[in-house]
Amino acid sequence: MVLGEEDAFRTVYVQHHTAVYRYVRRRVPPDEAADVTAEVFTTVWRRFGDLPRERVLPWVYGIARNTVANHLRARQSAPTAVTVGEPVTAAVARDVGEQVAARDTVRRAWSVLSAADHARRLWHATWGNRSRPVTRSAGRGRSCPRPTGRYSP
Numbered sequence: 001m002v003l004g005e006e007d008a009f010r011t012v013y014v015q016h017h018t019a020v021y022r023y024v025r026r027r028v029p030p031d032e033a034a035d036v037t038a039e040v041f042t043t044v045w046r047r048f049g050d051l052p053r054e055r056v057l058p059w060v061y062g063i064a065r066n067t068v069a070n071h072l073r074a075r076q077s078a079p080t081a082v083t084v085g086e087p088v089t090a091a092v093a094r095d096v097g098e099q100v101a102a103r104d105t106v107r108r109a110w111s112v113l114s115a116a117d118h119a120r121r122l123w124h125a126t127w128g129n130r131s132r133p134v135t136r137s138a139g140r141g142r143s144c145p146r147p148t149g150r151y152s153p
Contacts, residue, residue, distance in 0.1 A: 009048055013041055016057055020064050027068045036071050040064045 020040055025033040043063050044051075052059055113121065 005048055009045060012044065012051070012056055012060070016060050017041070019057065020060055023061060023064050024068060028071060032071070036067060037064075039071070040067045043067060 017037070021033060021037045024036045024040065028036050040060070040063055044060055047063070050059075110118070110121075
């Protein structure tokens, strides 16, 4: 790289470092963002002759996108450290056949329920046991709170 290109690179770095760092930080863990950003600008330095002078930032973002993708790919395939003497257990994914059978069992059970049971099950699946603290604080145990309005006693 000639002396004029070093100044031009320095200008590109100063103008775009913060934007590239923010881009990278949104995509990788925060403690790795500075290293990935350094990799981006190392690649920009090596390929500075290819820089389109009228579209600098989009070109740098393209390099950042590829660098982030390479970094994430390397993280996924990196071996995990295991402490010596610690038992190693392999995570085994459920067989697709088991998943299909489980879904079929749920569908068959759901089909025999009445409309009222459907509504109760859906309510419970959505809201869970959130009403219990309310009913207990009202001194009513596990029963539902006293209805209000037209049907209240």
